[in-house]
Amino acid sequence: MALSKQRKQEVLAQYKDWMSKSQAVILVEYTGATMKDMETIRANIREVGGEFHVVKNTLVKLALEANDLPIPEGYLENSTAIGFAFEDIASTAKALAASAKDVESLKFKGGYMGSELLSPEQIKTLSKLPSLRVLQAQLLGVLQAPAGKLVRTVAEPARGLASVLKAYSEESASAAA
Numbered sequence: 001m002a003l004s005k006q007r008k009q010e011v012l013a014q015y016k017d018w019m020s021k022s023q024a025v026i027l028v029e030y031t032g033a034t035m036k037d038m039e040t041i042r043a044n045i046r047e048v049g050g051e052f053h054v055v056k057n058t059l060v061k062l063a064l065e066a067n068d069l070p071i072p073e074g075y076l077e078n079s080t081a082i083g084f085a086f087e088d089i090a091s092t093a094k095a096l097a098a099s100a101k102d103v104e105s106l107k108f109k110g111g112y113m114g115s116e117l118l119s120p121e122q123i124k125t126l127s128k129l130p131s132l133r134v135l136q137a138q139l140l141g142v143l144q145a146p147a148g149k150l151v152r153t154v155a156e157p158a159r160g161l162a163s164v165l166k167a168y169s170e171e172s173a174s175a176a177a
Contacts, residue, residue: 008059015063018051024085024113026096026123030054031079032105038081041103044095049087052096055080070117075109089113090129097127 003011019025030038038054045052057076064071085092100106108120118126130138 003056011056012059012062012066015055015059016066018084019063019067019069022050022084022086024089024092024111024118024126026083026085026093026111026118027060027075027109028081028083028096028100029078029107029109030081030103030105033103037099037103037106041081041096041099041106044099045083045092048091048095049085050092050095051084051086053082053084055082069112069115072110072117080109083111088133090126093123093127094129097124 033041038052042052057080060080060082061071061076083092083096096106096108100108108123110120111118111123113126129135
């Protein structure tokens, strides 16, 4: 179905907006995927705060050029869909990688993180990273560990003194009895 010139301009503006707001853009080939597969992928990506859309290569090329992003050979060939990571890059990559396991026809073409190019291997590596929330929890644990040790170290002499005084008072009470 051909798009009118006005509709193409609207779609191009949407692509540009999504690319400027997205932390990462992941391009995939979906030749042979069913509509049910595509809907499942969309739902999985939305759960992690992203968007997934089938796109027109010519409009994506214009949007990438408008955002000053290089376009390597092969990125915009055959059928193309894009995953936009608005909140968490690793979670979006993880959702796409999980979908690629279920849908054999889904293949990573490459992508962008900011203005840096990503190869399909780098996207697969990103998908193996923990999510942003898990990384934040791990960092918080690392930051809290020294403070907890300090509190225990400072409190230990007082605990030792309290134990000595308690033992002395129990000994004095038993001696008096």
